[in-house]
Amino acid sequence: MSYIVFENVNKYFGTNHVLQDINLEVEKGQLVTLLGPSGCGKSTLLRCLAGLELVSSGKVYLDGKDITDDSARNRGIGMVFQQYSLFPNLSVFQNVAYGLKQKKMPKAQIEKKVKQILALVGLEEKINQYPSQLSGGQQQRVALARAIVTEPKVLLLDEPLSAIDALLRRNLQIEIRRIQKELNITTIFVTHDQDEAMVLSDMIHLFNEGFIEQSGTVTELYARPRTKFAATFIGNYTILPAADFSRACGETLTCQDVAIRPEIVRLSYTPNLDQDRFHLQGVITNSIFHGNIIRYNILCGDISINADVVYESGMPYINGETVFLAIKKEEIIEL
Ligand SMILES: Nc1ncnc2c1ncn2[C@@H]1O[C@H](COP(=O)(O)OP(=O)(O)OP(=O)(O)O)[C@@H](O)[C@H]1O
Ligand SMILES: [Mg+2]
Structure with a gap:
C-alpha cells in the first residue's frame, strides 16, 4: 500500500x-x-487529508492506517496555508517553537531544534524579529519552518x-525541494502554476472540476497530455480540429483534434522532405521575443500554428515571409 x-x-x-x-496514491518521500x-x-x-474537513464517502489511509475518521491533531500532518498565518505578536523564534512547546519538549532541546530549522531556511539572523519586520518571502519561510x-x-x-515575486519564488521552489529531499518528508x-509544478514534482495530478484529469511524471504530463483540457493547461500547445490540420498538410488524420507543441515545429526557407514529418507552408504573421526563444505565429491556409525557435542572433524571419514547416509525426498529440 502507498x-x-x-x-x-x-x-x-x-x-x-x-x-x-478521487483515487490518488502518494509514495513515501515523494513530492507530488x-x-x-x-x-x-x-x-x-488537502483539508480532507489534514482532517480539517471530513469526507462524505470513501477512505483516507496514511502509513497503512485508516485515518478517515481521525481528528486533525492525531494525524501528524504539517500544513502551510494559502494565506500564511504567523502569530504577529510572537517573534520568529516563538512562532517556530510553538508546536514543540505544545508537545512539551524540554526548553534546551526546543532552542537547538528551532535554530537548526532556521538555518535550514536561511533565517538564523531573524530569530528575534517579528513577522511585521520581515518580507513576504521571509514570512513564508518562517511558516515553512x-x-x-x-x-x-x-x-x-x-x-x-502565491504572494511572492517571481525571482524569490523560483529560489524558494528550489529551496523547498532541497529541504523536502533532505528531510525525506512526503x-x-x-x-x-504549471511551471511551479514542473520545477518541484515527482508526480503531478492535474485536477479539473473535482476529478483527476491526468496523473503522471512531469515529462509525461508535458509531452503526452491525454485530453484537450490537459493540453490547454500544460505547455503551450496549439490545438486544432484534425480535419483542418489534415487539409493544411495534405494527409489524413482520423482523430478529433491535434495538439502541437511549438518547440517541435521546424521552420525553414526551403522545403524539408523527411517522410516522418508533416509538411506545411505558411506566412509569418507575428513574432514574440521571449529571451531564449522567439515564438512565431504562422498562418497556413486557414489554420494558425506557433513555432518556437531558439534565439541565436538577429531575427531570422520577418512578418510576411513565406516559410516551410516540418513537424515530426510521432510528436503530434492526437486527441
Ligand atoms: N467550507 C466550504 N463550504 C462550502 N463550499 C466550499 C467550502 N470550501 C470550498 N468550497 C467550494 O468547493 C469548491 C472547491 O474549493 P477549493 O477551495 O477546494 O478549490 P481550489 O482548487 O483550492 O481553488 P483555489 O485555486 O482558488 O484555491 C469551490 O466551489 C468552493 O466554493
Ligand atoms: Mg485553494
Whole structure:
C-alpha cells in the first residue's frame, strides 16, 4: 500500500459535488503536486487529508492506517496555508517553537531544534524579529519552518508561494525541494502554476472540476497530455480540429483534434522532405521575443500554428515571409 491513499473519496458541500470519486496514491518521500484551475477542489482534498474537513464517502489511509475518521491533531500532518498565518505578536523564534512547546519538549532541546530549522531556511539572523519586520518571502519561510520543525509525517503546502515575486519564488521552489529531499518528508504541494509544478514534482495530478484529469511524471504530463483540457493547461500547445490540420498538410488524420507543441515545429526557407514529418507552408504573421526563444505565429491556409525557435542572433524571419514547416509525426498529440 502507498504511504498516502485516497480511495473513492467524495466530498459534497450541500449539493456541490466538490471531490468526485478521487483515487490518488502518494509514495513515501515523494513530492507530488495537485495542479488545476481555481475552484477545482485542490484545497478541499488537502483539508480532507489534514482532517480539517471530513469526507462524505470513501477512505483516507496514511502509513497503512485508516485515518478517515481521525481528528486533525492525531494525524501528524504539517500544513502551510494559502494565506500564511504567523502569530504577529510572537517573534520568529516563538512562532517556530510553538508546536514543540505544545508537545512539551524540554526548553534546551526546543532552542537547538528551532535554530537548526532556521538555518535550514536561511533565517538564523531573524530569530528575534517579528513577522511585521520581515518580507513576504521571509514570512513564508518562517511558516515553512514552523510546519517542518515538528517533523510531521506529511507536509501539505497550499499555494505557499502565491504572494511572492517571481525571482524569490523560483529560489524558494528550489529551496523547498532541497529541504523536502533532505528531510525525506512526503509532501503534497498545491498550485495553479504549471511551471511551479514542473520545477518541484515527482508526480503531478492535474485536477479539473473535482476529478483527476491526468496523473503522471512531469515529462509525461508535458509531452503526452491525454485530453484537450490537459493540453490547454500544460505547455503551450496549439490545438486544432484534425480535419483542418489534415487539409493544411495534405494527409489524413482520423482523430478529433491535434495538439502541437511549438518547440517541435521546424521552420525553414526551403522545403524539408523527411517522410516522418508533416509538411506545411505558411506566412509569418507575428513574432514574440521571449529571451531564449522567439515564438512565431504562422498562418497556413486557414489554420494558425506557433513555432518556437531558439534565439541565436538577429531575427531570422520577418512578418510576411513565406516559410516551410516540418513537424515530426510521432510528436503530434492526437486527441
Ligand atoms: N467550507 C466550504 N463550504 C462550502 N463550499 C466550499 C467550502 N470550501 C470550498 N468550497 C467550494 O468547493 C469548491 C472547491 O474549493 P477549493 O477551495 O477546494 O478549490 P481550489 O482548487 O483550492 O481553488 P483555489 O485555486 O482558488 O484555491 C469551490 O466551489 C468552493 O466554493
Ligand atoms: Mg485553494
